[in-house]
Structures are given as C-alpha cells and as structure tokens.
Amino acid sequence: MQSNLIQSKVMTVEEVFTGRQYRLDTYQREFTWGRSDVRRLIDDLRKKFSANWRLEHDRTRVARYQPYFLGPYVYHEEDRTTYLVDGQQRITTLHLMLIYLRELLRAQDLEDEAGRLTSLIKSRKYGRSVHTLDIPDRSVFLEEVFAEKGFSLPDDAPGALRKLWEASCVFQEEFPEELRGDALPYFVDWLLEGVCLVGIQAGTSEQGWEIYESMNDRGVRLGPIDLLKSFLLSKIDKAPDGADKVWRRTVSELAAVDVNAPSDFLKTFLIARFARIPTSDGSSSTDVEKISGPFHTWVKENASALGLIRSSDHRALIDELEIYANHYRTLAAAARAYVPDLASVFFNAYNGMSIQTAPVLAAVHPHDSLATCKAKAKLVADYLDLVLVRRLVNDLPCSPADLDQEAVRLVGLLRGGLDVSRLREVLAEEIARLPYDFDAMKTYGLRSNNSRQVRYLLARLTGFVESSCSRSDEMGAYLDGRRPFEIEHIWANRFERYQPRRRSARSSTPTATAWARCSC
Template identity: 25%
Template sequence: MDISPDKQNIDKVFSNTTYYIDFYQRQYKWTKEPVLRLLEDVYHRFSEEYKRHGNTSNDLEKEISKYAWYYLNTYVTNKIDNKLYVVDGQQRLTTLTLILIYLHHQAGEYKSVLQNWLSNKIIGQSGFSTTFWMNHEAHLSTLKALYDKSAPLDKVDVSSGITARNLVANYEEIEKWLRPRLENQHKFELFTLYFLRRLVLINLEVAQTDVPMVFEVINDRGVRLKPYEILKGKLLGQLDKEELDRLELNELWEDQVGKINDFWEDAIDEFFFYYLRSKLANTIGEAKKYGQDDYHRVMFEDGADRYFKLSHNPKGVTEFLLKDFQYFTNLFARLLEYTTEYNEQQPYVFFNSLNEIDSQFLLLMSSCSRNDPEEAAKIKEVSYQTDRLFCMLQLQRSYDSNTWAQATFRISARIREQPLASIRPAFEDELRELLSTNRGAPADNLFSYGLFKETGIELNRRFKRYFFARIDGFIADNTNVNMKHNYQDLVLKTGSVNGFHIEHILSYNRPNQALFGNDEEVFERERNRLGGLLLLKGKDNISSNNESYTKKLKSYANTLYWNETLREDAYKSKKDFQHMMSTYGLKFQPLPAFGPDELEERHKLLFDIASIIWK
C-alpha cells in the first residue's frame, strides 16, 4: 500500500492546490455543534499560548514563532488525472475555509495588511478566473456570495442543497463566535498568524487501489460516517471516474438513498438490514451476521460475496448499482409508502405495520427477484399471508415471538425468488407446523374453535384493538358503508378522550356475577373472552364502566358497527346488512340481555367472521 504522509500548516494546505470533493464524501453536513467544538479547541490552544507569551510585542511574526503548534487532524487525498480529490476530511477543510472567509472580512474591517494573504488562502487566480481551493463545484455561487459579502446571509441563495444551507448557517455561527473574542486588531492579527502558521494537519495521499480500505478506517472526528456512506465509498471506489460520470452512478446512489431516507433519517440502514437477510439468511443464526451496523463490511466477505460478487469486481459493482440496488430500493420505498397510508390495492402491508410486523419487509424482498413481473401480486400475497399467519397464531393462543422469528426465516428461505404460487403453501405449512407443536398433535384444521374458544384478554392491547378494527372493517365493506373511524385511529389512538380502549360488556358487579353462578373465577374468565369485549372511544368507555348491560346497550348506539349489532335498531331496514348475513351465513341478532349463552354466541360469531377475513 502506498501512503505518503505530509505535515502541513493551514498556510500550506490552502496555497496552490484545488481540492475536488470525491464521490466518497457526503454533503457538507457539519452543523453548529462540531463547528463550535472545532473553534473552541483552536481558540483554547491560542488563548493558552497568548497568556503564556504575553501580547505586547509589535513583532507578531517573532511572537507567533514561540507558540506551540497544534495538530487538528488528518485528511486523505487521492490524485487522478492531475486532480486532487478529498477522500476523507472535507467536513473539516470546508469549515476551515469558512473561518478563513470570516477572518478575511474582519481583516478588511481592521484594514489589516493580512487581508490579501487571507484572500489567497481561500481562492486562487489564473487570468480572469478564480478558483476556490475547496472546490464545492455544485455550490460555488454560495461560496462566492459568502466571500464577496454580496448579500445579507438570509438572502444568500441556498437552493443547491444541504451543503449550501450548512455553509451559510455555519458561517453565521463562526462570525457570532469569533467576533467578540477578536476584539482588537492586535489580537485578531496574532490569532490569524496562529491559525495559518501553527495549526497543523497531516495529509495522506493514497493510491486509487487503496482508497476504499483507507476510507473505511479513517473518519472525521466531528461526525462519524454512517455504514451506508462507508459502503458507498467501498463500492464506488472500485470504479474509474470516467465510468462514474458516464453512468451517473454517484447520482444514482444519492437519488436512491435520498428516496429511502426521506421516510426517516438513515432509513437506508434498515433497507440493507432487511435486504441482505432476505437474500442470504435462512436462520436466525445466519441473520445475526447482517446487522445494521456492519453490513458495509459483511457484504464483501465470502458468504455474501458469493451472492453479490462485489469484492474487487468493478464490473460487478456497476451491475449491482444499475440493477439490483436500483430495483430493490425502489421496491422498499414503495413498501414504506404502503405502511404510512392505507392503500386499497395493497392493504395488508399497512395492516402489518399496525401490528409492528417489520419482518414483512424481509419476506417481501425475499419473494421478489430483480424486475419481478409478479411484484404487485407477490406484495399482496406475502403481506396477506403474513397478516393471516400472525392473526391465526394470536387468535389460537399459539404465538411466541421466538418461534415467530424462526418461522419467518424458514418461510423466507422457501419463497426466496420463487413463483407466486409457492407463497401460500409455504405459509400454510408453517402455520400447520406451529399449531401442531402447540397442540401436541397434527393440526388438520388451521383455524380451530377449540383453540379460539378461550381467547380474549390475554392478547396484547394493540392486537385486540386491531382485531376489532378488522371486524368493523369487514362489516363496513360488506354493507357498503364507510368506516366511522380509520384503522390507524382505531389501533393506535389511545388517549383518554379520543383514543380507543377495550371495554367489557359485562361490568364487574354482583348481578353479572350471579349470571355465572357467583363463581368469580368463571365470571372473570368468561367476561374476558373476545365475545365479551368491545372497542369503544375513551369517553364512552369511561361513562359506561360500571353500568348494567341495559344501560350500556344504550351507550353503544352510534359507536362502532360491531357494538351496534347488539342493538335491535341495527337491523331495521338494513338490506345490505341482511344480504351480508345471508351471503356468509352469519348469525347476527340483537341481544336485549347478556349472559353466558349470549357471550358464547358472540364469541362464535367472531370466530365465523375471522374465518372469512383470514380464510
């Protein structure tokens, strides 16, 4: 490996070298905190020397020679076709440039002879053209506006992006911080000499073949690189600049990463987390190798590299970026859209998100191959089967988070890039196996009333709300009416006034206990079954908490459809409701009284509806 270290002060760093921003480097993302930390470090060292050596000498050059030098950090460069690219360190170099611009302006205010020197540390001139040493090519107009002071800071054009916005914001912070500390010309000039002569960086110039490895190891002290930023460097670092420009691969990467990160900060890490597992992991043990923090390394190791073929393979990298990466990031973005808002064409992705079933992303990407012609159908089938498997296990008291995770990877391995027809059998075989294990006997029937019979209050709260939301959605869909509340509110809104809560139809009181032979244990068990529960809005739940059933029945008017089916007026002149009952053979009827028989009747009715929803 060829690395050439070179110790340089700021005067030398910014003298006659134009630094191009390599594709490895992110946008200028330093914000107030790392900028002020750098200023505080530098100024603290300067202040200590200033106190030690006094400040009375008129020979500032001689005085500054007594100050100890201070090491700032290392920056890494790579020369290609006589252009010097910054591989690592542009956050710090850009911030130093902003400090120089401020010092240049303050030199003008003091009419200091150092102003021209400072100007030469920011820009160089050849003929009629000038070049900023830190050559942010896409944001030169912003740099020029800061240098020329051609507009107030709040009027500087920052439309070129986040780099431009941070350039202006950080310049403003630098000005506010330094101005009161450099309160006279003598101190200002001494600080400027210290800044240019005594601050030292180490430049490491590396050969092109070594850039990806060096880039991964060396990070800016201020803001650490994210795994996907390191991965970008390791991938694009294998390609020559001409191909990068011709195929616009850097732009492709940025567009696709931005598309995912628009959903939340660093969402792209989650993409790689599920994507790698979907294609490589058949068990939980194998999945542990593909975490969100180290996928940028694992992708180049033997197991993953046999699939991706990215290690020391420029052709493979180009193909991966143009094909697999582009397709699967687009797919993931679509899936994220389906989780954020109910979509009639893909409702089950949204339903799974309500139950926090993020493993659906693994299963969905596992089932799809690049440019999959069955993509839409697979999304619908996999998300439906995921919802069905989860609900069937919950409703039959057979769900366990560990066995669920294990089952997910077994299904993923079986449906990986397989035809649509293979998806349902894979899920059903897994459901049958899990139910058989739970029963201790072969499960011929995938939804058994024997297992459903006692199901109720032990389900987690979110799932109970989800279950009754789906029941209400079923009634709405089959009676041609709109839901009174959307799924998201029914499942996720839990406030005391406008949130939704589980309500016991049978209040805890002596008359109701008498209906169950005054056996408190039997009463508690029975009233907690799903047939004895409802979903009510917060204020309705509170108001009916300890009422008799007759009074509660009145409070169920104008609430959810399932609640209203207890009341006689829910059946008057409701042709669509009657049609639903006859179509599915559902035995709805009003219940003016509510005891053991009525509770069992409602529980069986829920079983019948669930059998239709998750058929």
C-alpha cells in the first residue's frame, strides 16, 4: 500500500489516547466549545451508558453494552507526533474528561483504575513527561488541573484558555451524580472500550489540509435545520410567497444570539408545543429524546399528529416559529446576561438548566405581548429556581439532567396559553406538593462535591441582603466565574455567642459583634 494513501480505522477512546502525542496543525482553530457543547457531550454519553448499566451487573458485562460513535477525526503523523487536522474539540474535551474521571477514581481509592487513565492523559517522551495533548499554551493549565491544585484564570487570559477553563468547570460542577458513585468504574470501562471514533489518517500535511477543506467548506451535509426547512417548504403551495424569507429571517436572528441558538430553539419549541410528556404514573415517551436528536425526522414521522396536513398548516407553523423565536431570543439574552426582572432565568442557566425555556413557551400564547411573555417567564423560572434550592439543601440530585426533567414535566401542565393569573395558581399548587422544604438547611454543609452550590447559595444570600438594604444589585458579578469572589463568611454557627454586649459601668470592653466561619 502506498504511504501517502488516506487510511481510516475505528478506534476506541483508549486507543485514541494510547501512545500518542497530539499537537495542532497550523490551520486548526483553537478550542472553541462552550459550556453547552460540553454539557451536550456529557449528557449524550450519560444517556447511552445509563440505558445499559444496572447495579447488579458484573463489570465484565460492560463488554456487551451498546457502543457509542463520536464521529470522525482527521490527523497526519510527522516525526512521531500526531497533528490533529479536524476533531480537536471532541478530543480536547475527552482529555479533560479523563483528567476529571481520574480525580473521581482517586477519591474512591481506586488507584489502579486511576493509573490506567494516567497513562492515557500523560506519557513519557525522551525523558520528560508530556500530556497527550501537547499544546504549549495549555501546559500550565493542564499541569495544575492534573495535580488537582485548582486553576486561577488570569484576567488577561486568551479566549482559547478561557474556553478550556470553562469546559473544565463543567466537569467539576455539573458532572452527573449518577455516574460518580457505584457506576463510576463501569462508566470508565465503557468510555474507554465502548466509545469509539473513526480516525482518518492523511499521508501528508498537504493532504490533511485538503481533507479539512473538503469536510468544512465543500459538500457539507445538510443538518436537521435545513432538512426541516426543506420538508416544510416542500409542502407549501408556491402561490403564497414569503415562507422562505420568514424562515431565513428567523434562523438568522437566532444565529446572531449564538451559533447553536437556531437548533436549540427548534428543539425547545417542539418539546414545548408538541412532544408527548412522560406521565406521573410511570409511563414514558421517547419524544423528548428523539427531538433532542434529528428533530426533522420526528416532525416528518409525526406530521399528522402535529396537525400538518394541508399547505396552510405548514405555512402557519413557519409563522408560529417566528413568533416564538422572538420570545426565545429575549429569554436567551436573559440567560446570558443578568437582568433583575428575569433574574431566575439567569440563575437557572447558571445552574445548567438547558430546557428551562420549554415550559415558558408551553405557557405562552402566540398572541401574548412581550410583557406577558416576560411575566410568565418570571413565574416559571422562579418556580424552577425554588425547586433547585430546595433540592440543594436536602442533598437531592441536582444535575442539569434532573433539573431538565422537572422542566419537561412542567410542559405537560402549562400547555395551552394559560393567562398569568392561572399560571401563578398552577405553580403555587405545584410548590405546595413538593415533598421537601427548607428544614434540612439546619444541617446543610460544605462537602467535597458541592462547593459550587454552596458558593451559589451564599452569593444569593449576599445579593438579597444588599438589595434589601438599598444597595446595588451585584448578582451578575457574584456569579461571574471569571471574577475572584470568594465568599467564606455569612453567619455565625453559634450566633448567640456573638451578640452585641453592652459596655459595663465597670468595664472598658467595647461593644463587639463577631462573624464566625459558616458551619458549612
């Protein structure tokens, strides 16, 4: 076989990271994945693994779990170094995941298991220890994260390093609770041996550039958004012109918010308006999972149930999409930047709720004004925030997946365009049914895996006190992970010891009030 021919091979995650030293080719872009991209990868892996794993399984059973395909990546080799041409976003994120999983294994005293990951994370080359992703700009960051020292992001950190730090924070703060305990060694086995990629090896750097161009500039496959557009427009009579312009305007305005916003909106809209929601008696539906994937296929398969029968039905859906997209953009902006009127929308996004907008859109009527939409959004977001905080203090699962499940449950209750008064009544009834309150706050404390949650609660308490004292609302700054706030003191754990003491006639001891370290 000629040495310059393009070759491909299916490789497990373990094979991808074994005995290699990766660097970026000159034309590769830097790491750009945001929190939502990392969450999506984690959640996809969690769902696939959880569909197979059972506590009673022997670990050898993992070999029969369904595999998961993470897509292709392109590389070429030169001087014993593997240069990534395409796919570094996934491989970088997997590298960070291996570092975090090693930390979890060590916390469970599974040192042999952790050592297996160490050999994938780092290797020795010519007498020195190097990370498998040997990228100079990341070396200090990776060393400190690997050593579990914690990393302080410099104020002048470049964008790529900031993205890397944010991705690492997602693992530290939002990794699913269900994968941390008994399931952890099983999950690691499955990740290393059951998750695979196709490695496409170019013969030369020039050939790698040609593949990169071909995959990113020419012949790009249509995604779910374009396929849904084609399906809807193909069913509309050509006489009433303008549907295509409405679609393009809607998608373009969403894309201006975020590159993933058009796709996220369409999924949220379909869940809010049409998906069959699992019921409380245990029956379930796969609609939400199918919509979270290739949603255009779900629409085509359920066209009749969605009322898509005549040409006018398809056109009406496109017009409705534009109306709801306008509301979605308002909520997306509030999720990204703190706005006091929609504070809980920001709080929920901070805590990883990716589907909080679905119950809002379920409660919104197409004829609602922007003010009415905001009023409904505030009620729904406040409810979800209250559920989160109560779950936190009761040490109940609070992963983004758990919170999204509650948001999806609300969708079934709120559909139909409830007016604001009725929406408030429904949510008040749901609050009254919650089986947990704030009694557990008396014993709530700091643990190894809830520092971010404790910091969140202390920030909220601080912000509330300051706002109540007519000081400025600083919640946006307190929850900005790039800012160096370290809130360690909030209330004495033996408050009665630190009450102001009156000056005795015989004593010169001044009145004093002390703050002690919080019991958590």
